[in-house]
Amino acid sequence: MADEMVRAAQRFINTVYSDVSGxxxxxxxxxxxxxxxFALTRAxxxxxxxTALSDNFGPGTLAALQEQYPxxxxxxxxxNLNRIVQSAALLQGL
Structure with a gap:
């Protein structure tokens, strides 16, 4: 069964980041x-x-997030940052 909130997250990624390599x-x-x-992590x-996008939310991503957006x-x-966080929380069932 399709979830419309997940579809909205997919559409957000496709619309906003369609020209972003990776x-x-x-x-x-x-x-x-x-x-x-993985797409949300890369976004x-x-x-x-x-610049080196990956599927992993590792220490480098966490450090950059904490530094720029405490x-x-x-x-x-x-x-865009809020939509990424909201979409990830939705997918995790939070």
């Missing part, structure tokens, strides 16, 4: 999976200015 286009089928999580890395809240003007 972020693959996702099938907009509303099905969660590692391909969606986050891109937003943080990391606090993330819904009222923040960094819309």
């Amino acid at each position: 972020i693959p286009r996702l099938e907009e089928d509303g099905q969660t999976g590692w391909d969606v999580m 986050l890395q891109y937003e943080l200015g990391i 606090v993330i809240n819904p009222m923040d003007t960094r819309e």
Whole structure:
């Protein structure tokens, strides 16, 4: 069964990051999976200015996130960052 929130996350990745090398286009089928999580990880890395995008959320990604964005809240003007966090939380069932 397709989940419309997952489909919205897939559409967000495809729309915003379609021209970014290293972020693959996702099938907009509303099905969660590692391909969606990996794309969100790569989108986050891109937003943080990391140039070597990977599927791993490792210490480098965490350090860059903590340094650049020590606090993330819904009222923040960094819309893409908020959408990435919201989408990842949705996929993790938080």
